[in-house]
Amino acid sequence: ADRLAKMVPERPNITLKKAFEEVPELEKETKSDNPLIRQTLKHAQVLEGTVRQTGVHACGIIIGRDDLEEYIPLCTNSDAKLFVTQYEGTHVEDIGLLKMDFLGLKTLSIIKDTLQLIEQSTGKKVDIDTIPLDDSKTFELFSRGETTAIFQFESPGMKKYMRALQPNRFEDLIAMNALYRPGPMDYIPSFVNRKHGREPIVYDIPEMEEVLKDTYGITVYQEQVMLLSQKLAGFTKGQADALRKAMGKKLKKVMDELKEKFIEGCLSKGYDKKIVEKIWSDWESFAEYAFNKSHSTCYAYVAYQTAYLKAHFPSQFMAAVLSRNLSDIKKITTFMDECRRMGIQVLGPDVNESQIKFAVMPNGDIRFGLGAIKGMGENAAQNIIEIRAKGGKYKNIFDFFERVNLQTVNKKNLEVLAVAGAFDNLIDFDRSVLLAVDAKGVSYLEQLMRYGIKVQSEKNSTQQSLFGSVPGFEVPKPAPPKADPWPTIEKLNKEKEVIGIYLSAHPLDEFRFEIESLCNVSIADLKSNMEQYRDRDVTIAGMTIASRIDTAKNGKQYGRITLEDYTDSMDIMLFGKDFESYRNFCFNGYYIMVRGKVQPKAYKPEELELHIKSINMLYDVREKMIKSITLNLPLDEINDIFIDDILKYVQRDKANITLKFKVYDPEYQVSVDLFSRAYRVNITQDFIDYLNDSEINYKVAME
Structure with missing residues (x-):
């Protein structure tokens, strides 16, 4: 079945009928000697076009005036806590029910976490709802384009436009939030030029200035259309709302009816018919991307709040951002780079300084959280933190094992703490020694656990004894075994397994000179700005984290290499001569430099790809x-x-x-x-x- 599926061309709206016409080999399989192949294709044609599965909307809530069973069939679903409708979402409103989308927003949690961290680390209480909306430091941050991790404003394109716009008022943020989408994006250069006086602000009718003044004469919001329809054509509020809805949902019939009323109303007020028709024509094209100002204002307000926190409390804000994005390695890497750019150091976990989540140190550095280590349960982390809070910091590795609850903090927890480097400040030897085993196959960590259990047991029995402790008796401390430190790459890979990222160093650090001096683009930049590099020679470098040699439908072999640098990863495809020339690089763990040219794909000219010119081992480059x-x-x-x-x-x-x-x-x-x-x-x-x-x-x- 997999072989047959691969014969079907991968493009939208393909059908088996079209596939049989385009791929003779597939059509031939319908007459195969193998009855199973014939039946599979026969059943596939019967099933084609039917509903494959049902889905549950991520946040759609249905509301009715009476019990919903009176209106729609309901069922239960494993993906939802509430009942689920058995009607499609598009039909629910037609029978008189209200559908509301209640979106969960991670940014609100980041704001809440930041406020808690500010209070913990500085003692200040910040009321985020009363911050000034004209804060110069916040607008300077927007104007510099330093908006990584700022809600709705963190894309490279938005950063570029922020630097061009130099926003100095909240209304600019609302407008840019609405304009930065396919379609209205075309108006951004004009919006920027009009703000800075490089382009005249023109109104088709002088009366439009009152409504369009805030957006420099450019129609940006649905509300502006609603107000102008009332002002120019005498629409009622109900008619203006009907126009908004018709524009938003592209209801052509309703639009045509309202067009007649609009032109009639404008003419009755004495406006020129040509100008009125031009305004309506502009609105029709605007309808494709009409945005709701109240929606944009809410988004811009949350963005402003995050920018305010980043501008005034950078360490606390970035610690909250890191805590809330732990499961997304690409984002974590981006935010770590942003911390470095801001002069904030992200330190590894430490049993003497870490909290459950990322914490802010007195000097402004950020400390990795114990709860963020894979395999480290929250109860174990909490016990380590509580014991430290009661009795002070752990003096050394023996003091740690003498004090923590070794039933709550179990062997697995201790192993991941060791690998993550959380004990490094308690020991004067390499962390690899903690996991080294003696002649009996017992690790040093296990010896320390036995020591800790014995010490705690002695303390308990002494407290219960009538005569107290016996003078001179002490549990002997186990001596660390001799063991070679892990090679750097092994240490970093182990660290990444439990932390999720390379933290103390990066495998590519050995080649930082080559990457910084010889590469003219990062993988993240190349992927997000492919069009910008069209027909240009580019050089990228990194390590191969995945590789595969496979056979295409035509029977020829090809290769796929996944290359990762400090910023992101991307697939590099090797076909034909490229595969023959560079197949020896299709192995994991290679450090390579790739030189190529960004050009259209041979069979999909609308898409761009990197055409390989050369691949070399980074070891050889210098x-x-x-x-x-x-x-x-x-x-x-x-x-x-x-x-x-x-x-x-x-x-x-x-x-x-x-x-x-x-x-x-x-x-x-x-x-x-x-x-x-x-x-x-x-x-x-x-x-x-x-x-x-x-x-x-x-x-x-x-x-």
Whole structure:
């Protein structure tokens, strides 16, 4: 069945009848010698077009004046807590019932969590409902486009328009929220230009200014159409609402009827028929994307609240955002990068500092929560935190095991704490030692558990004894076994298993120089802005996290590599000659650099893809592919100290990368390009660290 299904072309509105006409091999299968294949295709044709399954709306609630059984058949469903209608949603309103969508919004929880964190870490109580709507710090954040994690304003496109618009009033946010959708987006450049006086604000009829002034003469909201229809054509409020509904639901018949009334009403007030018809024509095209101002205002208000918190309480806000997005690895990676950009460090879990969720440290850093570790139950985490609160921080690893409840905090909990690095500040050896086993196959963690149980047992029996403790008696502390530290990649992979992300480091850190110096786009940027890179050469790099070699319908093999960098992951397809040339890269755990060109797909020209030009191992790039490095130097920084420093890294014979200099004089704005004939350089980590520490700007060129 899977083989037959793969023969059917993957595109919308395809039918088996069309598939038989387009794919002779599939049509041939209807006459197969195998009766099971013939029956499968026969049944498939009979079943085609029938309802495959029923679904339950995520948030649609049906409301009636009487018991709903009087109006509709009801049933129970495993996906819903309430009864479910057996009529389709589109028919429910026709029989006189009201359908309301009650949406759950994660952003409201983020705001609530942020307010709690502010109170915990600073003692301040912020009333989010009374914050000023003209806060300059908040509008500066919007104007800089620093809106990552800001509700409705975090897409790259919206950031670009925010920087262009430079919003300075709440109405600008309401309008941009309504305009930033397919269709009205075309009006954004005009909206921006009109705000800044670069384009005149024109009204078809002077009376329209009162209604359209806030949006610089551009119709943005349904409410504006409702008000203008009343003002220009004398519509009643009921007729204006009927117009709004007809526009929103594209009811052509109703629109045509209202058009006649609108033109009649405008003419009776003495307006020019051509102008009136133009206004109606504009409204008809506007109907495709008409937005509700009250809706946009609510969204903009929640966005403003989140931006206010980010501007004034950045650490608390980002801690709340991280806590509420733990299950989404792509978002977590984005938010971690945003923390770094903001100068906030995200620290790993620690039994002495972590709370259940992400917490804010006194210096503004964010500490990973114990409850966010996979396999760490909330009861165990709560016990560790409560014991710490009562008796102070844990002094060392033995003190920890002497105090926590080892029935609540079990072996599995302790193992994930060890792997996550939550004990690192209590030990003076590598975390791998905690899981190392002795000759009897017992791990050091288990020995510590036995020690803790014995100490707690002795304490209990001493308290119950008539004579108290026996002087000089002490439970011997188990000595840590000798064990090699985990290799970096193994340590990071184990960490990722229990935390969900690479936290203490990243496997690609070894190649950060290559990625930052030689790649001209990140995977996240390439995926979200493919059109922007059309017909351009791009270089990306990362590690292969999944790979597969498969056989296409035509019997030829092809490969799929999933490449991940610091920002995102994407699939790279290898067909034909590309597959033959690069099939040896179809393995997991490879670190590779991919160079290619963004071009239309051969069989789907409306879609873009990356056409491969070359794939190389990142290990080889530094030695085999880098041709030269150019140091950009201000004239006044070239002195004996700089020359002595550079001479430590250059060689005559054992280096192969040309060292170039671009020396410039900022005062006279002149520069000269130079290169060393006698000396070359190897790009070692020491050399990179020297350039970064000295803040020397450099550029690398590949062959």
